[in-house]
Amino acid sequence: MTVTTIGIIGGGQLGRMMAMAAARLNFRTIVLEPQVDCPAAQVANGQIVAAYDDPAALAELAGACDVVTYEFENVPVSAAQALAGSIPVYPPPMALEAAQDRLVEKRFINGCGIPTADFRAVDSQSDLEAALRDFGGQGVLKTRRLGYDGKGQKVFRSGADSADGAYAALGGVPLILESFVSFEREISIIAARATDGIVVCFDPAENIHRNGILHTSTVPASITDATAVAARGAAETILAALDYVGVIGIEFFVLPDGSLIANEMAPRVHNSGHWTEAACVVSQFEQHIRAVAGMPLGNADRHSDCVMQNLVGDDILALPDWLRRRDTLVHLYGKTESRPGRKMGHVTTLTAKSSVSP
Incomplete structure (x- = not known):
């Protein structure tokens, strides 16, 4: 073609x-x-x-x-x-179907042999109350569909948090309650699969969120080689199971022993991969275009360490300061109106590469 x-x-x-x-x-x-x-x-x-x-x-x-x-x-x-x-x-419709519903997504990931947080389907107030009893009154209640950047969620931190009316407050739609995970850090991996089945992964990034929105992605992540290899292996398994073509972003929790719990996947280019345009010869965006167009995938090695930071809402007011920095790539999104929670652009600050990729 x-x-x-x-x-x-x-x-x-x-x-x-x-x-x-x-x-x-x-x-x-x-x-x-x-x-x-x-x-x-x-x-x-x-x-x-x-x-x-x-x-x-x-x-x-x-x-x-x-x-x-x-x-x-x-x-x-x-x-x-x-x-x-x-x-x-590309990616194929079945990837959309697997990722659009958090319950379907969790079951799919578990079916690939990859662990996730414990979860319960919540289709009524009584379901919610039963699920909270299972999880000791704690957990994160989420809409199964259409939630992103922390939207459509309610956190229960202890049995003292009342569940009264919580099901109705989130719209009376299908929900999922996820158990808390005791983790040391959050990471994500950006991976691409070509039409011939070849998979190329970028280095895992360590992510910090604020108010449910990604704030920074740092590469290299503070993880062991074994954890990085496990993240790549999980990505390859998921991509093969979906007969995937294109770029995918997969988020993980890193446990104290270095093992991984998958959080969620996004069948598309991903915010936590924006750093690749500054620190790699081939970005996640070019990699995705190469994949869907049937071209060979590019080299995903990074040439620099970096920190990518989202410019959200009034963060854009600091643009003049970012533009004066000689070590920073600035990327704006063509949005004229700034408002709270709206991603206006991102910046990626480069430093000399200090470690060999796992």
């Missing part, structure tokens, strides 16, 4: 960065996104302004492109399946 035009469902900053990477490799991109002048459309070759599941828009996208990908995991599975009937869709 010769690819000249890549369709991207979703017009946010991830789609924007994919379109920029595609342009460097001489591909055209068309974005399907209902928001006019979205960040991705500002750099893509065209935009179809319509809902993600609009049949006419999907037909137009399929007719104009050689392959379709997506920038976020809440694309309707039915839309991806409809497209897949006439055009390659």
Whole structure:
């Protein structure tokens, strides 16, 4: 298959960065996104302004492109399946299906032989109360679908936290209660799988969150070689099980003994992989474009240590200071309005590489 035009469902900053990477490799991109002048459309070759599941828009996208990908995991599975009937869709729709529902996702990851936090399905207030009894009154209650950046969650830290009305307060929708995990740090790994099954992984990043939103990703992570190898192995297992093509982000908790508990996966390029554009010759965005276009994957080795920091809300006010730094790459997302919790861009500060990648 010769690819000249890549369709991207979703017009946010991830789609924007994919379109920029595609342009460097001489591909055209068309974005399907209902928001006019979205960040991705500002750099893509065209935009179809319509809902993600609009049949006419999907037909137009399929007719104009050689392959379709997506920038976020809440694309309707039915839309991806409809497209897949006439055009390659990467990552495959089954990856979307596995990642969209936290209960399905946990069961899928466990089925791959990878441990997660203990969990219970919660479909009523009585389910919630029973699950909390199982977990000693503690846990994180989450919506099974559509939650991100800490949204759609409630934390129960002890039996003193009342569960009264909690099920209704989160919308009366299917929920999941996850047990607490006693961990030392959070890491993530960005991995890519090509159409021929070859897998390439970037170095694991150590992540710090604030208010449920990723604040920084630091590479190298403070983990042992054995932990890094385990993260890569888990990624390879998940990618093979999904017959995956493209980039995936997988988050883990690192336990005191160095073992891993999988937290969640995202079938797309990932915020915790933004550092790759500054510290690697081939970024996660280029790697994804290479994969979905059927090209050879690039070298994922890093040439520098780094810290990536999100610019969220009023963080953008410090932009002049970041621009004065000689060791920092600044990347803005084309958003004109700053508001609390909104990702406006990111910065990646480089230092000399101090350790050999595991």
